[in-house]
Amino acid sequence: LIGSGAVGQGLLEILRSKADELQQEYGFTARVVAVVTKSRGALYHPQGLDIAQIIAALKAGGLAHYQATAERDWDALRLARDGQFDVLIEASPTDLQTGQPALDIVRAALTNGKDVVLANKGPVAVAYAELRALAAANQRHLRFEGTVMGGTPSIRLALQALAGCRITQVRGIVNGTTNYILTQMESGQAYDTALAQAQALGYAETDPSGDVDGWDAAGKAAILSALIFNKRLDVAQMSVQGISGITAASVAEAAAQQQRWKLIATITPDGGSVQPVRLPISNPLAGVSGITNAITYTTDLLGDVTLIGPGAGGVQTGFALLSDLLDIQRLRG
């Protein structure tokens, strides 16, 4: 496990609290052999670490608080190259421009014959085609359910459950912060007030531009374009518009016409964009409120299929990592 933020801790918490259930229902037992963080230490023990102790150590401030035996001088790249393990889980912070340092770590793990599961959007947004080919060449699995809509299985729906359909368009509400702000504005709040409330609740950063200017949504659009249309979108070249220009008056005007403003990422085989769109309330995406996310896949055989669920959260995205692990186990038979 690379990274020990909310998502990594969410996964560890699930593995601890659901150990019996996962064993009984899926025959799944997790052995965590390494946790490597950037600033909170590292642990490695090929025979397995104590998950409850890892959680306690992280809560106490860092892995130095872990008492049991472990090697503590491994970095992520060395682990990916030379460690003994089955699956590398990448849950360190995202860099949408370079994908680094996670990209090199993922490359090393696949080359070293390991399966890879990512919650980190960077490597997938920047180099999906390369990583997919590298995984295939090494006969390894590459999974990344947590990179879009957190734990809501939007990627598994597109790639597995809709396999056999041709997806012709993707439209999604893939940023919860902006959807929360727009929802608050429908009850009459001004943009600035709604943003301040989102910050107070921890949904938006102190510098909210990554969310409100549409860049987070654009990164997810790039991932969806790569995996569904085999087309790399450069976020810097995309048409991206945020929600800061939407006024309380335009929200009220839309409501009067049975419409709602939503920040929509649209991806087709020809490209992608992120734009505020006025949707009629009969559109399933129009009914998605608060921090909830949603994606509509338009397909040849089924028409529109829409999935609605949480788009972030440590436990929720931790579940995405677990679901990828279960999928890999399922394919191993």
Place this chain on the structure above:
Amino acid sequence: LIGSGAVGQGLLEILRSKADELQQEYGFTARVVAVVTKSRGALYHPQGLDIAQIIAALKAGGLAHYQATAERDWDALRLARDGQFDVLIEASPTDLQTGQPALDIVRAALTNGKDVVLANKGPVAVAYAELRALAAANQRHLRFEGTVMGGTPSIRLALQALAGCRITQVRGIVNGTTNYILTQMESGQAYDTALAQAQALGYAETDPSGDVDGWDAAGKAAILSALIFNKRLDVAQMSVQGISGITAASVAEAAAQQQRWKLIATITPDGGSVQPVRLPISNPLAGVSGITNAITYTTDLLGDVTLIGPGAGGVQTGFALLSDLLDIQRLRG
């Protein structure tokens, strides 16, 4: 392939029109070795039949019009017992009381070491636990995506994509006919007018009671209860109420309070019911219009996850059969 109605023909049409695409993208090639119908003849040829000719023969009135070589005296049970094939596809008419004659055919195929894919709700609603155990004992796959929400992958979502979550409640709009009628009533139509229109469009039968009295939804609730909660619900013992008591006035009254009437199947570990419910428009199920279906899974780790899509249709449910075939191929590696 047992059955040659809209769903069976939908599958054949997809296999014909997408043959190249399925081969290229999934390495999937279908060989149809038998088609057995109740009143339109039977074909069996272990080396494979001509799919385009089967479609043409059915359009011309029956399999007697099929020109190429085939044995024509096999019935479904004999085929399931003694035929040479990999997967039995059951798409004959549904009997929610007994599951027959499909139930005995499915039993025979599993016992004979064949994988089974069903669009027919009967055997799953009546005997899921038995069939699941029989499949496991014979190390065979049993799939039935087409039994709930047509081709929209509601079952794959619950059993595979949400694996690792505990589902605590299921709520769904699982009958398109009643949802169409309720949607029409929102624009001011009386119940009788809306029903007549649904009949004119082919959404409702001449005797509409299976839909409007809630029995079709109850059958789907029984399937969801069996597969998600391992609990058999007897449709005859369930609390089932249809939509015929809903008036234009009560629809208008709900709208005035920002609510919508929906026919909701609810399933928990304790049981199931089908009832008209007034949902606030902030509920994702409230925004589901016309013949579209939807299901909300309430889970421990993700909260609510909602899937919206088509709930019926020959091509759509034919796709469900294809997606089950692709899933089986995927597991075979």
